[in-house]
Amino acid sequence: MTLRAFAFDLDGTLIDSIADLAHAANAARADLGLPPLPQATVQGFVGDGAASLVARTLAGEHAANWHGTPEQQQAMARFDAHYKAGLTIATRFYPEVQETLHTLHELGYRLAIVTNKPERYTLPLLRELGVSERFDVIIGGDTLTEKKPSPLPLQHVLDTLGLTPAQLLMVGDSKNDVLAAKAAGTPSVLVSYGYGHDVHALGADHVIRFFSELLEFIDQ
Template sequence: MLAALYPCPAMPIQAIAFDLDGTLIDSVHDLARAANLARADAGLAPLEVDAVASYVGDGAASLVARTLADDHHAEFTGSELQRAAMGNFDRHYKAGLKIATEFYPQVQHTLAELHAAGYPLAIVTNKPERYTLPLLELLGIHERFDCVVAGDTLPQKKPAAEPLLHAAAALNVPAQALLMVGDSKNDLLAARAAGSPVVMVDYGYGENVAALGADALISAFDELPAVLAALNTTV
């Protein structure tokens, strides 16, 4: 259900930017598979899927570092082991971007509805471009998006404001009129830094999202059109 609204946006919403993993798609099983294969390459035991899910959100390099930190601690960072693990993860993940990855319920229908309503749509993710663009193709939704900002498109990534500011410029709308939809603290912080309104989903990989103070909180993706209507009537 649509949660109570927080401070209203500064102007009507003209475009929407979406996080990818944990918001549009559930990719954790493929991420965990690649991470655990990389761990096996290093002679390490597999991690639980929930543990890998808790490491998602800051990009692939951070994910790989976190999956090995308990075994290698400080000496891991910047080491040859880190570079080898990243290379192995990259190889394994590229080989199976969409083995188990699937849309959350009602995502495809709702994206089509928003696209038909004339909203320009963007992806703003910390996932590297080498994974993001092929995955959007495999999912069959790449044509829905007028702009894709990946984790390495710019020198900065979420929680910095620049990815959202870049998306707003590409969509030719003010940042204050670009709604960010995500599942993590990075999404909220990026939106606040850019001056953009933000809606959080509570079904993704982020923790305690209800306490972050988003403009709205939803539990199902098809609640988003009602959120747009509610936010725009409060302007």
């Protein structure tokens, strides 16, 4: 690969945020008189944006969809308040992430965030973690008219940075990341430690166990 830039998913790829997401989800359920869900259950609901997460959390099942009902709107308002109040209480970078991002930045690679997490969480979270300035482009789930698995976010990164698809590597942990990359024509890498399941079967160009393995794809 002749890479010039990297686009990263956020939750399950750069950061382990499930404890804070589950806390906010269960606090919202408690506000509505519902019992808590296991953290592992909430983890299975992550990846398709906040509205999907709230719909699934409210119903307690992955098949639930966001329809904007009064109950869902109420649950969203409660989740929003709880999550904004605790974006980084337990959220941490995965091992080797900060060091690898620093190395890539020092080597002159352009870095982007492409997440389905809404901007209202993504931007302050990155500021709280002290890495906002590392990224040339930050795209949340509501930045554009479409989110992953649509290719639009990656196409926006390509246009903003003036790159061809072959020059951008999408790094994520789920099927949405692979589908978005394939649709945009960019190569993709999945991490095996994230929230995705059966990552080796999702069709990425590569699967890595450790974040620092990304350095093997560059010309140093």
